[in-house]
Each structure stands twice: as C-alpha cells, then as structure tokens.
Amino acid sequence: xxxxxxxxxxxxxLAAPTPPTxxxxxxATGTTRATASxxxxxxxxxxxxxxxxxxAGLPRGPGRPGTHLSPGRGVAALGLQVDVDRVAxxxxxxxxxxxxxxxxxxxxxxSRPEGVLGLLADVAGRAIAEVDATVVxxxxxxxxxxDGRGVLLRAPNLxxxxxxxxxxxxxxxxxxxxxxxxxxxxxxxxxxxPAPGRPGEHADFVYLSGAxxxxxxxxxxxxxxxxxxxxxxxxxxxxxxxxGPDCACGSTGCLEQYAGMRAxxxxxxxxxxxxxxxxxxxxxDGEPAAAxxxxxxxxxxxxxLSAVVNVVDVPVIVLAGHLREIxxxxxxxxxxxxxxxxxxxxxxxxVVEVAPQRPLAAAVGAAYAELHALVADxxxxxxxxxxxxxxx
Amino acid sequence: xxxxxxxxxxxxxLAAPTPPTxxxxxxATGTTRATASxxxxxxxxxxxxxxxxxxAGLPRGPGRPGTHLSPGRGVAALGLQVDVDRVAxxxxxxxxxxxxxxxxxxxxxxSRPEGVLGLLADVAGRAIAEVDATVVxxxxxxxxxxDGRGVLLRAPNLxxxxxxxxxxxxxxxxxxxxxxxxxxxxxxxxxxxPAPGRPGEHADFVYLSGAxxxxxxxxxxxxxxxxxxxxxxxxxxxxxxxxGPDCACGSTGCLEQYAGMRAxxxxxxxxxxxxxxxxxxxxxDGEPAAAxxxxxxxxxxxxxLSAVVNVVDVPVIVLAGHLREIxxxxxxxxxxxxxxxxxxxxxxxxVVEVAPQRPLAAAVGAAYAELHALVADxxxxxxxxxxxxxxx
DNA sequence: CAGAATAGTTTTGACATTGAACAAACGTGA
DNA sequence: TCACGTTTGTTCAATGTCAAAACTATTCTG
Numbered sequence: 001x002x003x004x005x006x007x008x009x010x011x012x013x014l015a016a017p018t019p020p021t022x023x024x025x026x027x028a029t030g031t032t033r034a035t036a037s038x039x040x041x042x043x044x045x046x047x048x049x050x051x052x053x054x055x056a057g058l059p060r061g062p063g064r065p066g067t068h069l070s071p072g073r074g075v076a077a078l079g080l081q082v083d084v085d086r087v088a089x090x091x092x093x094x095x096x097x098x099x100x101x102x103x104x105x106x107x108x109x110x111s112r113p114e115g116v117l118g119l120l121a122d123v124a125g126r127a128i129a130e131v132d133a134t135v136v137x138x139x140x141x142x143x144x145x146x147d148g149r150g151v152l153l154r155a156p157n158l159x160x161x162x163x164x165x166x167x168x169x170x171x172x173x174x175x176x177x178x179x180x181x182x183x184x185x186x187x188x189x190x191x192x193x194p195a196p197g198r199p200g201e202h203a204d205f206v207y208l209s210g211a212x213x214x215x216x217x218x219x220x221x222x223x224x225x226x227x228x229x230x231x232x233x234x235x236x237x238x239x240x241x242x243x244g245p246d247c248a249c250g251s252t253g254c255l256e257q258y259a260g261m262r263a264x265x266x267x268x269x270x271x272x273x274x275x276x277x278x279x280x281x282x283x284x285d286g287e288p289a290a291a292x293x294x295x296x297x298x299x300x301x302x303x304x305l306s307a308v309v310n311v312v313d314v315p316v317i318v319l320a321g322h323l324r325e326i327x328x329x330x331x332x333x334x335x336x337x338x339x340x341x342x343x344x345x346x347x348x349x350x351v352v353e354v355a356p357q358r359p360l361a362a363a364v365g366a367a368y369a370e371l372h373a374l375v376a377d378x379x380x381x382x383x384x385x386x387x388x389x390x391x392x
Numbered sequence: 393x394x395x396x397x398x399x400x401x402x403x404x405x406l407a408a409p410t411p412p413t414x415x416x417x418x419x420a421t422g423t424t425r426a427t428a429s430x431x432x433x434x435x436x437x438x439x440x441x442x443x444x445x446x447x448a449g450l451p452r453g454p455g456r457p458g459t460h461l462s463p464g465r466g467v468a469a470l471g472l473q474v475d476v477d478r479v480a481x482x483x484x485x486x487x488x489x490x491x492x493x494x495x496x497x498x499x500x501x502x503s504r505p506e507g508v509l510g511l512l513a514d515v516a517g518r519a520i521a522e523v524d525a526t527v528v529x530x531x532x533x534x535x536x537x538x539d540g541r542g543v544l545l546r547a548p549n550l551x552x553x554x555x556x557x558x559x560x561x562x563x564x565x566x567x568x569x570x571x572x573x574x575x576x577x578x579x580x581x582x583x584x585x586p587a588p589g590r591p592g593e594h595a596d597f598v599y600l601s602g603a604x605x606x607x608x609x610x611x612x613x614x615x616x617x618x619x620x621x622x623x624x625x626x627x628x629x630x631x632x633x634x635x636g637p638d639c640a641c642g643s644t645g646c647l648e649q650y651a652g653m654r655a656x657x658x659x660x661x662x663x664x665x666x667x668x669x670x671x672x673x674x675x676x677d678g679e680p681a682a683a684x685x686x687x688x689x690x691x692x693x694x695x696x697l698s699a700v701v702n703v704v705d706v707p708v709i710v711l712a713g714h715l716r717e718i719x720x721x722x723x724x725x726x727x728x729x730x731x732x733x734x735x736x737x738x739x740x741x742x743v744v745e746v747a748p749q750r751p752l753a754a755a756v757g758a759a760y761a762e763l764h765a766l767v768a769d770x771x772x773x774x775x776x777x778x779x780x781x782x783x784x
Numbered sequence: 785c786a787g788a789a790t791a792g793t794t795t796t797g798a799c800a801t802t803g804a805a806c807a808a809a810c811g812t813g814a
Numbered sequence: 815t816c817a818c819g820t821t822t823g824t825t826c827a828a829t830g831t832c833a834a835a836a837c838t839a840t841t842c843t844g
Binding site for chain 2 (some may be wrong): 001004145147153189195203216220225226227228229230231232235236237238239240241242244248249251297303304306307308310311312313314315330340341342343345347348
C-alpha cells in the first residue's frame with residue numbers, strides 16, 4: 001500500500017538526525033530510490049517536507065550531491081495546557097520550532113470549566129493568529145483522568161468532574177475541538193521525541209511529573225502506555241505503605257502523601273503552598289525537617305517506582321515538573337531503594353534522570369502528538385494525488 | 393502488500409467464532425470477495441485453512457450456501473514447559489486441539505539444566521512422533537527471567553542461572569532450538585486466546601500465576617506486556633509493606649512473602665511444602681491460623697495488584713496456577729482492597745476471576761504463541777506462490 | 785418453476801513497486 | 815585540463831496486487 005510507504009518515508013525523514021537525501025531515505029526505508037523519490041515528491045508538494053539548499057557544512061564526497069530534505073514549516077499543530085495556575089497555548093511546526101506561545105496566569109483551583117476553557121480558547125486564538133502555517137489539529141493536556149471520548153472524568157486539583165471539553169470550550173479559529181489527553185502522557189512525549197518524529201535518547205522510561213499532584217506516564221517504545229481505558233500511569237496513588245497517612249482519594253499511604261508538593265511542604269515545616277525551590281533550598285541548607293521530608297519522599301518514590309519497574313520493566317526514571325528541582329536531592333536514596341527492590345536491577349541497573357528544562361512541556365508534547373497523528377497517515381492530508389498524467 | 397492481507401484474512405478466519413465463508417472473510421477484512429477468495433485459495437493450498445463440509449447445523453438462508461473454512465489441522469507447534477516438579481511437552485494444531493501431550497514428573501529444585509533439558513527433549517520427541525502434522529516451531533516456558541536471545545538469566549526455584557537453552561538442550565527431531573519465554577506470559581496466552589488466534593473473553597487483564605513463586609503477566613490488547621527487556625510482570629517482588637519480612641531476593645515485604653505458597657503454608661501453621669488444597673481446606677474448615685494467613689495474602693494481593701492497576705490500567709485480574717484453589721477465599725478482601733486503592737475503581741470496577749482449568753497451560757500457551765508467529769506472517773510458510781499461469 | 789438472494793469466479797483496468805537504464809553533478813588523479 | 819569513477823535522481827517498461835463489475839452457481843421463497 002502506498003499510504004504505508006508514504007508514512008514510512010516521512011517518518012524516516014523526521015527521524016534522521018541530519019537532513020537526509022532521497023537516496024538515504026530509500027536505503028533507510030528499504031525501498032528503491034525510484035519509489036522513495038516519487039513519494040518524497042508528493043510529500044514536498046504537500047508541504048510536509050522541504051528541499052533545503054545544500055549550503056550547510058554537510059559531509060561531501062565524490063558523486064553527485066543530493067538535495068537534502070527538512071521537515072516542512074508550512075504545517076503546524078496547536079498544543080494546549082491547563083494547570084492549576086495557568087493556561088497556555090503553543091503552536092509548533094514539524095521542525096519542532098515553537099512558532100507561537102501564549103500563557104495566561106491565574107488561580108484555577110476549584111474553578112469553573114467554562115471560564116477557564118474560555119480563557120484557553122482566547123490564548124489559543126492569539127497563538128494561531130501569529131503563525132503563518134496551516135494548523136492541522138489541536139490537542140489539550142489536562143491534569144486528570146480523561147476518557148477515550150474527550151471527557152475529563154476528574155481533575156482533583158482543578159476541582160473539575162465530568163467535563164466534556166468539546167461541548168464547553170469555544171471553538172478556535174474553525175479548528176475541530178481539541179483531542180484531550182493526560183498532562184503527564186503528553187509531557188513525556190517531549191522526552192521521547194525532542195522534535196516531532198525524532199527519537200530522543202530514551203524510548204522506554206517512566207516520566208514522573210510533579211505538579212499539584214503527582215502524575216506519571218510509562219513510555220514504552222516511544223509511546224505512552226495507555227491501558228484499557230487510557231488511564232495508565234496513575235503513579236501518585238500507588239500504595240507506598242498500607243499503614244501510611246490518609247489520602248484524599250480514600251486510600252492510605254499513597255505516594256502523593258510523601259512526595260506530593262503539598263505533603264512535602266508540610267513535612268518540611270513550611271507553608272502548604274510553599275514552592276519546591278524553597279523546600280529544596282531548606283534541605284540543601286541542612287534544615288533537619290526539610291532534609292528528613294526529602295529523604296522520606298525519596299524512599300517513597302523508590303518503593304512506588306520499584307513496583308513500576310518490576311511490573312513493566314522500564315528501568316529509566318525521568319523526573320519532571322516540580323520534581324526536577326529536588327532531583328539531585330532524592331537521587332541517591334531513590335537509586336539505592338530501586339536497586340534493592342527491583343528484581344532485575346542486577347542485569348539492568350536503574351537510571352534516574354532529570355527531564356530537560358522545557359517550558360510548557362505538556363502543551364508542546366500535545367502539539368507533537370497531534371503532528372505524530374499526521375505523520376502516521378500523511379495520505380489523509382495529501383489526498384488521493386494521482387500520478388501526473390500528461391494532458392492529452 | 394499481499395503479505396499483509398494474507399495475514400489479515402487468516403487472522404479473521406481464526407478469530408471467527410464459527411467457520412466463516414469466503415464472503416464473510418471479505419467483509420470482515422474490508423476487501424472485496426475477489427481478493428479474499430484468492431487469498432483463501434492460497435491459504436487452503438498451504439494447509440493453513442481447510443474447507444469444511446457445510447454439513448453442520450450452521451445458519452442457512454436464501455442464496456447459494458458458502459463453503460465454510462476451518463483452521464488447518466496439518467500445521468502444529470510444539471509447546472514445552474519446565475516446572476519444579478515436572479517437564480512437559482504438548483503439540484497443538486491451529487484448531488487449538490492438543491494432539492499429543494507428554495509429562496515426566498520429578499523434583500527439579502536445585503537441579504542441573506543439562507539433565508532436565510535432556511528429559512524435556514525426550515518427552516518432546518515422543519510427543520512429536522505421535523502427531524501427523526508438520527511442526528512449524530517450538531517454544532519453551534520457563535519459571536524465571538529470560539533475556540531476548542534465549543538465555544534463562546535466573547530461575548530461583550529451579551536454582552538455574554545463565555542457561556543458554558539452545559546450547560544445552562539436545563535438538564528435537566530436526567527442529568530449531570525452542571524460543572524461550574516466561575511461564576506466566578505464556579500461560580496468559582491461553583486466557584487471551586482459548587484457541588490460536590481466537591480472542592477470548594478478556595483482552596486486557598493481569599494474569600497471576602502461583603507456582604513455587606508468584607509469576608505474573610500483564611496482558612494488553614491480547615499481548616503480554618514485555619517491557620524494555622521482556623521482564624515485565626514480576627509481580628512476586630512488588631513491595632507490599634516496606635517493613636515486611638525479608639525476601640530471598642534481597643528486598644523486604646515482597647508479595648511472595650505473603651501470597652507465595654511456601655509463605656502461605658508456613659503462616660497457616662502447616663509444613664512448608666504443604667499443598668495449596670490443604671491450606672484451602674484448613675481455611676475453609678475455620679482453622680484460625682490458616683484463615684488468617686489467607687486473609688493476609690488477600691490483602692497483600694490487593695495492595696500489589698492495586699499498584700499494577702493504577703500503573704497499567706488493567707482492571708481484570710485472573711488468578712491461575714495454585715492461586716486458583718484459594719481464589720474464592722481471597723476474592724472478597726482482594727476486591728475490597730482494590731476498590732479502595734485503585735483511583736479509577738469508581739469508573740471501572742475491578743474484576744477478579746479464576747482462570748479456567750487447563751492442564752499444562754504454559755506449554756499450551758507456548759505452542760499457541762508459536763502458531764501466532766506463523767499467523768502473523770503466513771507468506772513465509774506459503775512461499776512466493778506466483779499466480780497460476782496457464783501453461784503455454 | 786420463476787425470481788430473489790447470496791457465494792464464488794473471471795475479467796478488466798488502475799496503480800504502486802521494482803529493476804534497469806540513463807542523465808546529472810561532483811571529486812580524483814593522471 | 816580532462817577522462818573516469820562515483821553517487822544522485824529520473825524515466826520507462828515489466829510485474830503483481832487490488833478493486834469493480836459482470837457473470838455463473840446454488841439455494842430458498844412464493
């Protein structure tokens with residue numbers, strides 16, 4: 001099927017670390033130069049790829065130099081994000097460049113969805129207006145449990161329940177309503193793919209995103225594990241100690257009660273709304289309460305994550321969100337706990353990393369995810385382009 | 393691509409609950425009757441499908457009756473299994489019928505791999521000799537951690553480490569060395585597929601296999617979750633209580649220390665080698681120690697499994713192996729614990745089931761898995777069959 | 785027994801891929 | 815400087831698969 005090959009060629013072009021030639025794509029996809037060339041022509045005509053001038057200092061040798069192909073800058077996607085303290089919209093093209101970015105801050109705890117999603121549509125409209133590219137889709141990252149049909153079932157920190165985004169959010173610039181996804185799942189996309197379609201350093205890892213609560217995503221082979229209903233990755237409520245403190249979810253001893261920002265602040269003897277940087281500073285300064293709180297969080301993280309690694313065999317942990325700031329503080333104890341409690345640690349030592357600094361990671365990941373949907377089926381956008389029949 | 397359609401037609405034929413006709417396969421796969429018919433012809437010629445007489449009491453109506461297609465009985469696979477107390481070999485064909493089955497009992501704790509694998513080759517040879525079908529492959533289920541290249545890294549209850557099966561096991565009847573897999577992963581195959589290629593009641597579930605230790609497999613979309621190295625599903629060593637009893641693995645409070653058969657027997661006040669049925673009987677008879685042990689196991693299972701469900705969103709639990717026999721005893725507490733500790737329980741109530749009684753489930757699942765590999769790529773077996781060109 | 789309905793086959797045409805040949809563009813070395 | 819090798823990209827005929835439609839076969843219905 002042509003659609004399959006089209007997708008494979010485009011994927012190979014985006015995955016290449018440096019702009020490849022038609023011939024390179026042919027060998028990468030396993031087809032002949034003839035077919036690869038024809039497919040590339042269609043992709044260029046559709047704006048998904050661009051022929052870049054061979055000016056750059058790329059490696060040269062004998063033979064005819066090829067024309068190098070870069071991701072097209074004419075197609076882009078809209079990524080949206082709602083947090084407890086801001087709404088944001090970014091527009092990203094196939095090169096991964098953030099072409100526009102708008103944020104509105106606020107306090108959205110216990111807010112009404114109508115108002116917040118109205119604000120979101122506002123920043124989204126402004127972001128799109130700035131960009132000279134066709135926006136192929138929109139995706140929204142929400143800090144909560146989302147069902148398969150675009151309904152947010154529950155976002156505890158926003159205080160939202162059963163929000164049908166498509167029905168509540170005003171339409172943006174003629175685009176269809178955004179696809180809705182989990183904030184951690186979409187944030188993880190920016191780690192598995194530093195740019196759309198370009199694989200990053202890790203393809204298998206656990207992404208732990210500390211925000212108001214603790215969200216997680218298990219990434220396997222570059223794709224977030226979804227599970228039966230798409231609710232996989234709820235690491236915040238894994239039981240760390242069955243006799244531990246009560247949690248708002250109705251259980252006891254959940255990870256969030258040890259490593260959640262609020263719990264951490266209280267245990268450190270600070271205001272419940274203290275910022276993570278304050279907790280980190282106090283711990284680094286040797287304040288006993290803060291240091292003990294961080295240590296306890298590290299061990300709790302180790303217990304919860306060892307369960308994850310035992311069950312899904314993903315020995316790389318990426319700490320993101322607010323957990324980035326205490327990453328180096330928790331790493332030693334976390335690693336030690338993992339090594340002790342993970343059965344396969346002997347053969348695959350656990351790795352703990354801090355996510356690269358990336359503003360609005362969830363929104364950017366949402367845009368990438370939407371672009372990935374395009375890359376998986378380029379034929380849809382190019383249409384049934386028939387072979388150029390000479391008029392006659 | 394023709395290979396893809398060939399696989400789709402065969403998969404549809406196997407998935408159908410009742411022998412479908414060519415026309416039914418055409419609509420099921422979305423192709424036209426013409427193509428489906430041609431592909432079916434090739435599959436019948438290759439022995440992968442059989443035209444069954446339309447004698448049976450299948451639904452009849454107006455129109456020309458079609459010829460119904462059943463899985464071919466001419467191709468089969470060899471499934472092997474090594475436990476602490478037996479080795480077994482089964483030969484299964486595409487209909488799912490066990491055509492031959494041989495078992496040799498023994499005590500293989502702390503055994504030497506050479507001897508046991510020799511016994512295994514022996515029963516395998518006898519099983520193959522009985523069957524009049526071409527055996528397309530062999531797969532071996534082992535109770536331990538297996539790497540991607542057919543090496544058993546560690547099977548604690550057998551006492552084996554770093555066993556390269558292909559190098560140690562004598563060849564069986566000219567077959568290539570068996571593919572090696574985890575016992576729980578392969579046992580789970582028989583639950584997701586009651587017959588090769590035929591989807592069962594659940595496509596997403598956690599399979600918990602109690603043998604000497606506790607093995608597990610997380611099945612998503614019919615396929616066991618493999619993870620980065622293929623070691624996913626090690627549920628036996630998920631931490632239930634960080635302050636719990638020491639485990640042989642070096643950690644503390646592992647699930648195996650509560651729900652493993654040995655731990656259960658000791659907690660019930662019986663011999664460490666007591667049979668599960670004895671424990672179950674004692675608990676049912678109201679012996680306090682036994683009842684308390686089972687209750688403790690149920691809660692431990694609930695804590696460990698709630699972590700699994702939170703992380704991978706698979707709300708169906710299937711208890712297999714020795715856990716089958718205490719299934720009804722642990723179910724109430726297990727369900728209650730899951731409901732309390734699983735965040736999404738409100739929207740998807742957990743389900744706990746007992747696996748259907750199936751002798752040598754792991755070996756049968758191993759054979760099925762090998763047949764699935766064939767179904768995924770039927771072209772490999774059929775060869776480059778060219779269109780029937782009339783001689784001339 | 786005519787007609788409707790469904791199953792399966794044959795034929796024809798469209799289309800994508802392959803393979804080979806060919807033109808284009810560059811470096812190398814005599 | 816110029817022939818030669820080398821690599822890129824395109825063109826063209828051949829091949830194979832699928833889709834659409836027409837056609838045959840076989841049953842049930844009235």
